[in-house]
Amino acid sequence: MLALLLGGFRLQAQEADSGQVSRIVVRSLMAGGGWANVLDTYLSPLEYTGGGARIVFESMQNTRWRQGRWKVQHQVQLQYAYTKNPSGSADMHAGLLTYSYALLYKFPMAGRLQVLAGPMLDVNGGVVYNQRNSNNPAQAKAYGGLGASGMLAYRFHIGRYPLLLRYQAQLPLLGVMFSPEYGASYYEMFSLGHGSGSVRFTSLHNRPSLRQLLTLDMPIGTGILRVGYLCDLQQAKVNGLKTHHYSHDFLLGFVRHLYLLKGKRHFNLDAKDHPF
Amino acid sequence: MRRFLFFGWLAVVAGALSVASCIRADISGNTPRDNFEALWQIIDQQYCFLTYKRQAYGLDWDEVHTRYADRITGNMTSQALFEVLSDLANELRDGHVNLSSSMGTSQYREWFDSYPRNFSDTIRSHYLKKDYVLSSAMMYQVLENNIGYIYVGSFASGLGDGNLTQALNRLAVCDGLIVDVRSNGGGDLTTAEKLAARFTNEKVLVGYICHKTGPGHDDFSEPAPMYVEPAVGMRWQKPVVVLTNRRSYSATNYFVNAMKQFDRVTVVGDTTGGGSGLPFTSELPNGWSIRFSACPMFDAQMNQLEFGIEPDVKVDMTAADMAQGKDTMIERACEILKN
Numbered sequence: 301m302l303a304l305l306l307g308g309f310r311l312q313a314q315e316a317d318s319g320q321v322s323r324i325v326v327r328s329l330m331a332g333g334g335w336a337n338v339l340d341t342y343l344s345p346l347e348y349t350g351g352g353a354r355i356v357f358e359s360m361q362n363t364r365w366r367q368g369r370w371k372v373q374h375q376v377q378l379q380y381a382y383t384k385n386p387s388g389s390a391d392m393h394a395g396l397l398t399y400s401y402a403l404l405y406k407f408p409m410a411g412r413l414q415v416l417a418g419p420m421l422d423v424n425g426g427v428v429y430n431q432r433n434s435n436n437p438a439q440a441k442a443y444g445g446l447g448a449s450g451m452l453a454y455r456f457h458i459g460r461y462p463l464l465l466r467y468q469a470q471l472p473l474l475g476v477m478f479s480p481e482y483g484a485s486y487y488e489m490f491s492l493g494h495g496s497g498s499v500r501f502t503s504l505h506n507r508p509s510l511r512q513l514l515t516l517d518m519p520i521g522t523g524i525l526r527v528g529y530l531c532d533l534q535q536a537k538v539n540g541l542k543t544h545h546y547s548h549d550f551l552l553g554f555v556r557h558l559y560l561l562k563g564k565r566h567f568n569l570d571a572k573d574h575p576f
Numbered sequence: 577m578r579r580f581l582f583f584g585w586l587a588v589v590a591g592a593l594s595v596a597s598c599i600r601a602d603i604s605g606n607t608p609r610d611n612f613e614a615l616w617q618i619i620d621q622q623y624c625f626l627t628y629k630r631q632a633y634g635l636d637w638d639e640v641h642t643r644y645a646d647r648i649t650g651n652m653t654s655q656a657l658f659e660v661l662s663d664l665a666n667e668l669r670d671g672h673v674n675l676s677s678s679m680g681t682s683q684y685r686e687w688f689d690s691y692p693r694n695f696s697d698t699i700r701s702h703y704l705k706k707d708y709v710l711s712s713a714m715m716y717q718v719l720e721n722n723i724g725y726i727y728v729g730s731f732a733s734g735l736g737d738g739n740l741t742q743a744l745n746r747l748a749v750c751d752g753l754i755v756d757v758r759s760n761g762g763g764d765l766t767t768a769e770k771l772a773a774r775f776t777n778e779k780v781l782v783g784y785i786c787h788k789t790g791p792g793h794d795d796f797s798e799p800a801p802m803y804v805e806p807a808v809g810m811r812w813q814k815p816v817v818v819l820t821n822r823r824s825y826s827a828t829n830y831f832v833n834a835m836k837q838f839d840r841v842t843v844v845g846d847t848t849g850g851g852s853g854l855p856f857t858s859e860l861p862n863g864w865s866i867r868f869s870a871c872p873m874f875d876a877q878m879n880q881l882e883f884g885i886e887p888d889v890k891v892d893m894t895a896a897d898m899a900q901g902k903d904t905m906i907e908r909a910c911e912i913l914k915n
Binding site for chain 1: 597598601602603624785787788795797856861867870
C-alpha cells in the first residue's frame with residue numbers, strides 16, 4: 301500500500317510535469333526513391349527488379365496516457381515501383397498505399413538514447429500490374445493487421461550542432477490478407493462473384509515482413525531537414541502464392557514541430573518534451 | 577541499459593527472422609535446361625487439364641518430361657530450344673497453350689486444321705450483300721427469305737447494349753434469326769455472355785467453372801455455377817440457329833454452350849473447336865511468355881467442353897454448294913427456321 305501510494309504520488313508529480321508536453325506534434329514529409337524487387341507468382345514465377353519512388357508522411361505526438369509516455373504515431377506511405385523481368389522483355393507496375401497507426405511507450409531512460417515500443421495497426425492497399433498477362437494481368441493488394449513497432453532515438457552533437465538519429469522497425473504479427481486462390485481468375489471472383497476463401501488469416505508464419513526506417517534530423521535555419529533510408533521487406537505466402545515487395549529507398553524531407561499553444565512556433569531538437 | 581540491450585536484441589532477431597524466412601522465386605537460372613524445367617513445372621503445377629487429358633488420350637506429363645529432357649542440350653540455339661519447347665507445349669493439344677518469343681508464337685492447330693474449314697467469307701458476302709450493317713463486332717442483314725442473319729467474328733471487342741438493341745429491333749420483322757459464329761476464335765466471356773443474354777427470358781444455368789487450389793494435378797475448387805441472366809431491354813423471341821465450325825473456339829465455345837441451353841435455339845454446323853480453359857499467362861526465365869488453360873469450364877451437366885461441342889444438326893459445306901456460291905450451313909439454317 302505504501303508503494304502504491306508512493307507510486308501514486310510519483311505518477312501525479314510526473315503528470316503535473318508532463319501537462320505541457322502532451323501538446324507537441326512532430327510532422328514530417330519525406331520523398332525519395334531507390335531499388336525495388338517484386339515477386340507475385342500469381343502473375344509470374346520470376347522476380348522483377350527496377351526503380352521505385354516513395355512518399356512518407358508521419359505525424360507523432362504525445363498522449364495524455366501514463367504521464368505522456370504513450371505516443372501516437374500516424375504514418376502514410378505511398379510507393380510505386382516500375383520493374384522488369386530478368387530478361388527485360390516484360391514489365392510490371394506496383395503501387396501500394398500504407399497507413400499505420402502505432403502507440404509507442406517511451407521507456408524512462410536517462411541519457412541520450414530513448415527507446416519506444418508498442419503495438420501497431422497497419423492497413424495496406426494497392427495493385428501489381430503485369431502488362432503482358434491475359435486473364436491474370438493484375439493482383440490486388442489488400443492486407444493489414446496488428447503488429448509491433450519499436451523505435452530508438454539518439455541525440456548527439458557534432459560540435460554544437462544538434463542531431464537526432466532515429467531507427468524504427470515495424471513488424472506485422474497478426475492480420476488478414478486478400479488473395480485469390482492459387483489459380484482463381486478475377487473473372488470468377490468478381491464477374492461471377494465466387495470469391496470465397498480469398499481473405500486469409502496472416503501471421504509471422506505466412507507474412508514475415510519487416511519495415512525499417514533510419515532517419516537523421518538536422519536543424520537548418522528555423523527548419524529541420526530529415527534524411528532517411530527505408531528498408532521495406534513485405535512478403536507473404538498465402539493460398540500457395542508467393543509475393544514479395546522488397547524496396548530500399550533513400551528519402552529526403554522536412555520536419556515540422558507544431559505546438560498546440562499559441563505563441564510557441566519553434567521547437568528544439570534537444571527539448572525534453574519531444575515525443576522521441 | 578538492459579532495456580536498450582533487450583530492444584536491440586529484439587530488432588536483430590526480427591531482422592534475422594525476416595531475412596531467414598525470405599520468400600523468393602522458385603525458378604532461377606537461364607540455361608536451356610532451366611527454361612525447359614520452368615516450362616514443364618508451370619504446366620505441371622498450373623495447367624488445368626492434365627488429369628482429364630490423361631483420361632482422354634493418355635497424356636502422361638512425367639513421361640513427357642523424360643522424353644523431352646533428352647532433347648535439351650547446354651549449347652543448343654534459342655531457335656532450337658523454341659522448337660523443342662513448342663513441341664512440348666503442343667503435347668497438351670490445346671489451342672490456348674502458346675509459347676511466345678521474338679521468334680514467333682507456337683500454336684497447336686490440329687483442333688481446326690484437321691477438319692473442314694466450313695466457312696468462306698467470300699460466300700458469306702453473297703448473303704450479306706453490300707448493304708449489310710456493320711455495328712460493333714456484328715455484321716447483319718435481312719436475307720431474301722426474311723431470315724435475319726448476324727455474323728459475329730470475334731468476342732475480343734465489346735458489343736454495345738445499344739448496338740445489340742438496334743440490331744434486334746431492325747431484324748424483329750424476320751421469321752427467324754441466324755447467329756453465325758463460325759471462325760470466331762473467342763475473346764471476352766463477358767461479351768459472349770452479353771450476346772447470349774438476348775436470347776433467354778429467364779435465368780438459366782449454362783455450366784460450371786472451377787480453378788486450381790494448389791499445384792497438384794487434381795487440386796480444384798468446388799465447381800461454381802455459371803448463369804446467363806436475361807438482358808434488360810430487347811430480347812429475341814423467335815427461333816434461332818447458331819452456326820458453328822471447328823474454329824468456333826474459346827469464348828465462342830462458351831457462347832455456343834450457353835445458347836444450347838435455351839429454348840428455341842438450334843446449333844447447326846460442325847463441332848466447335850473447344851477451348852474451355854480460361855487461359856492465364858506466365859513466363860520462362862529467358863523472358864518467353866507461356867499462355868495456358870488455368871480454369872476449366874463445364875456444361876450444365878458437368879461434361880468437359882475442352883474438345884468441343886457437338887451441334888444439334890451436323891452440316892458440312894459441300895463442294896457443290898460452294899461451287900454455286902451457296903453456303904450449305906446458311907441454307908440449312910434457313911430451312912430449319914422456315915419450318
